[in-house]
Amino acid sequence: MLDVIFLGTGGSMPTEGRNLPAIAVQCGGSVLLFDAGEDIQRQLGRAGIGVNNRLSVFITHMHADHVLGLPGLLLRFSLLGRTRPLAIYGPEGLIEYVRVNQQTIHLGTSFESVVYKIEKGPVFHSEHITVSAFEVDHRVVAFGYEIVYQRPTGTFLPDRALELDVPRGPLWRALASGEDVKLQDGRTVSPSDVTTAKPPGLKIVYSGDTRPCRALSEAATGADLLICEAMYTSEDSQMATERGHMTAAGAARIALESRAHMLALTHYSPRYGDGSPILAEARGIFPETVLARDLMRIELGNSEGPKVTSGE
Ligand SMILES: [Zn+2]
Ligand SMILES: [Zn+2]
Incomplete structure (x- = not known):
């Protein structure tokens, strides 16, 4: 069973009720965190994610809206006495960024952090989960992530x-x-x-910031849940092209063509208010679309497919 919790759904700037991008994927006692938008530390508290969890952080790219929360996270964990090591994965530049920010924690961190520079391909493997990175099309080097969960067995008899x-x-x-x-x-x-036969694996794909691209479509093929940025509506498609982002229609077309089961749109611009125009545009193409809200949860692993369990 996997639980996806949106900690921040904003694009570019935090607004009332919407923090910058961060998504937690919970599996048993482990948490995988994708991007670390500003104020992620308080959002983790609100989502009930503990200080000493087994935690790995995956950064999509080095734009401020995706990494501003990392220093706060390191500070909070130190003040609260985290002891477990923390692994952080991301593109070039992340190692130096973490090193510089660690120096601002005057007593030093209470735990060991290891930062890994990633390339496309598999980056993380635990007992049940594999995370792979794929390169997307943004204004800087940027990755999306594919998360695959495979239960070790079927149901015990x-x-x-x-x-x-x-x-x-x-x-x-x-x-x-x-x-x-x-x-x-x-x-x-x-x-x-x-046991019964092993159930098929569960796949979640997170786009990060990107234009529509082949790598994203390929990764999203057959995904149970595609989490995709949708910064603009088609009315502003010129801006989407210039700034290296996606429109809601573009995200929906990828979900449709790749036969994803559910599309969750995030990282939408504050210019669309509560995001209704973004959701309406995508649903016109791909009806199984939800608009992510801060602290919304989606559960995967039930027989009926991904389901929003709170926060819609
Ligand atoms: Zn960006
Ligand atoms: Zn962004």
Whole structure:
């Protein structure tokens, strides 16, 4: 099960009720954070994400609206005594940016930060999640991210385990988490003996800031959730081209062509008020579109597909 929480949905400038871009993807006790817009530290508190979580940060590009929150995050975590190391991934320039900002924390950070310069391709792998970067088309070097979650097994079937004389307890837990177990009589039981077939993986794609581009369309193919910037409506498409951004229609066409299940639009300009014109334009092309709001949550991993669970 994955939970996506929009911590900031603004484009360029924070406004009342809308912070700058930041998205948290929660999976069990781990949190992946995509972009770190200004004031992300308070948004993490509001979203109930703890200080000492297993956390990795992925930055799309070095424009201020996407990185201004990082120094605040480092400071907050230090003041509150974080001890777990923090991994930060992003393009060239991020290493120096973090180094300079760390120096402003006069007592030093209470935890180790490691910053990785990324290239396109896989950048992160944990037990269940792989994050890959792809290069997009913006005014500076910029990446989008593809997040794939694969459950280790299908649903655990207690009756099958009992039939095979696997004792309840730690062996059941090991099988349910994808490990083979050895019984006292020497037999080995595999997860596939006592679970349903493994469900397909879940894919989330985040565009970062970009013009429509082939790399984004390819990454978005079959995505359960495409999170795409939609800075402008088509009326302002000239501006979108000049400034390296997307229109709502452009984002919707990518979702349609790549057969994504749901499109969540974010990073929309304050000029459109509550964003209604952005949503209307996209829905005309791709009806399964939602407009992200700060602290909105989308849950993935249910049989009925991605679902907005709060904040719409
Ligand atoms: Zn940008
Ligand atoms: Zn931006």
